[in-house]
Amino acid sequence: MKKKDLISITDYSKEDYLHILDLAADFEKNPNQRLLEGKVVASLFFEPSTRTRLSFETAINRLGGRIIGFSDAGSSSVSKGETLHDTIRMVSNYVDLIVMRHHLEGSARYAAEVADVPVINAGDGANQHPTQTLLDMYSILKTQGTLDNINIFMIGDLKYGRTVHSLLMALSEFVNPIFNFIAPEELAMPEEYKLFLKEKGIRFFEHTEINENINHADIIYMTRVQKERFMDPIEYEKVKNVYILRNNMLNDTKSNMRILHPLPRINEIHPDVDKNEKAYYFTQAKNGVYTRQAIIAHILNLK
Amino acid sequence: MSDSLKKKLKLKVSAINDGTVIDHIPSENLFKVISILGLEKVKSQITFGFNFESEKMGSKAIIKVSDVFFEDDEINKISLIARNAKLNIIRDYEVVEKRVVEVPDKVIGIVKCFNPKCITNNEEITTYFNVISKNPLDLKCKYCEKITHEHQMVIK
Numbered sequence: 001m002k003k004k005d006l007i008s009i010t011d012y013s014k015e016d017y018l019h020i021l022d023l024a025a026d027f028e029k030n031p032n033q034r035l036l037e038g039k040v041v042a043s044l045f046f047e048p049s050t051r052t053r054l055s056f057e058t059a060i061n062r063l064g065g066r067i068i069g070f071s072d073a074g075s076s077s078v079s080k081g082e083t084l085h086d087t088i089r090m091v092s093n094y095v096d097l098i099v100m101r102h103h104l105e106g107s108a109r110y111a112a113e114v115a116d117v118p119v120i121n122a123g124d125g126a127n128q129h130p131t132q133t134l135l136d137m138y139s140i141l142k143t144q145g146t147l148d149n150i151n152i153f154m155i156g157d158l159k160y161g162r163t164v165h166s167l168l169m170a171l172s173e174f175v176n177p178i179f180n181f182i183a184p185e186e187l188a189m190p191e192e193y194k195l196f197l198k199e200k201g202i203r204f205f206e207h208t209e210i211n212e213n214i215n216h217a218d219i220i221y222m223t224r225v226q227k228e229r230f231m232d233p234i235e236y237e238k239v240k241n242v243y244i245l246r247n248n249m250l251n252d253t254k255s256n257m258r259i260l261h262p263l264p265r266i267n268e269i270h271p272d273v274d275k276n277e278k279a280y281y282f283t284q285a286k287n288g289v290y291t292r293q294a295i296i297a298h299i300l301n302l303k
Numbered sequence: 304m305s306d307s308l309k310k311k312l313k314l315k316v317s318a319i320n321d322g323t324v325i326d327h328i329p330s331e332n333l334f335k336v337i338s339i340l341g342l343e344k345v346k347s348q349i350t351f352g353f354n355f356e357s358e359k360m361g362s363k364a365i366i367k368v369s370d371v372f373f374e375d376d377e378i379n380k381i382s383l384i385a386r387n388a389k390l391n392i393i394r395d396y397e398v399v400e401k402r403v404v405e406v407p408d409k410v411i412g413i414v415k416c417f418n419p420k421c422i423t424n425n426e427e428i429t430t431y432f433n434v435i436s437k438n439p440l441d442l443k444c445k446y447c448e449k450i451t452h453e454h455q456m457v458i459k
Contacts, residue, residue, distance in 0.1 A: 008448065083427075085427075103420075104421070104422045104425050105449070106423065106446025107446075110422050110423075124422075124447075126420070127448055127449075
């Protein structure tokens with residue numbers, strides 16, 4: 001049987017999404033299911049990421065699996081100059097599943113070709129981060145009761161923010177979504193995604209400031225302007241403080257509206273929002289563990 | 304001077320008995336075409352000519368390969384750098400078939416991904432693109448998923 005990988009969100013169909021979201025709900029009810037008993041999972045973080053790594057490792061532990069790996073390339077043979085190819089070939093002999101993050105784009109797709117065991121992409125540079133998208137979808141489903149007819153406002157770095165691109169692609173599979181993009185010109189949603197929406201006949205609107213428009217939102221998806229994505233530090237300084245969400249902007253927003261953020265946040269959501277019941281980002285991170293349990297179970301055909 | 308002599312003089316390159324003539328190659332890409340087709344390894348007689356005058360192209364190159372006939376897959380690789388190349392298949396000094404090159408649906412090797420952060424530019428990996436537009440040429444990298452546009456194309 002062909003092995004299943006998860007490299008890019010578009011590798012999966014709507015049926016796959018729904019199966020994983022179903023499983024996630026099941027793991028939320030009953031998080032400790034020892035489906036990975038006797039199995040070993042490699043957690044290869046060539047680039048450090050505290051949140052994603054801990055979330056995956058918690059998911060694996062709750063499933064009763066064992067973990068080998070490293071949390072930054074400095075403590076691996078990569079620092080001796082070993083190629084990605086050789087590292088993956090070697091590790092693939094030891095384990096039942098590989099979870100990897102790497103700063104180079106396309107590294108996960110390549111690793112999946114080299115490895116005999118399934119590979120889950122936990123982020124490859126600015127390219128893809130599909131497990132984040134699935135946990136975002138799970139959070140939307142949980143808070144809205146559906147993934148259809150969602151009016152979503154994406155705010156911040158829409159140019160380099162891989163999470164917004166993947167979420168856009170995934171939500172486009174559902175009925176009648178409406179997208180609203182709020183970003184400075186330098187960080188606007190790339191043409192290719194707008195073209196994709198136009199071709200599918202999906203409505204989208206572009207705004208340059210956060211104003212009363214957000215009162216129509218079911219979901220506000222905030223993103224961080226990431227310093228490391230900029231070649232020129234002056235460009236970063238120009239845009240880093242442009243869009244900040246504050247509690248007093250939320251007074252007239254819909255009661256079902258929830259605020260998501262892939263985290264970590266810097267200053268784009270003011271701390272005074274945290275106590276608002278519409279702030280959902282910390283629960284969203286918690287949902288990540290259930291979703292990753294579900295993804296592992298789906299990929300290894302455990303459920 | 305007879306017409307046939309004029310024609311022969313105009314040809315400038317000697318005729319071949321059996322084989323393939325690739326015409327209308329942009330002069331500046333002749334050596335890339337040779338490399339893509341692996342002609343340096345061919346044992347039979349080959350004639351190259353370049354900087355020939357061409358009404359359509361200004362300057363063109365031509366390759367005559369004796370006793371070699373190319374499969375479509377093979378010859379279509381050169382379409383990326385010789386868009387208007389034409390093939391004449393020669394049998395017994397006669398042109399028995401004329402073919403044009405076509406941009407394939409997938410481009411494997413040959414082109415570099417324009418994205419410096421792509422894994423293919425950082426490790427020894429054969430590039431692989433899906434052709435998402437043939438004119439102008441847009442190539443989507445299977446690995447980093449970025450699109451290399453025609454004006455960004457660099458031949459490996």
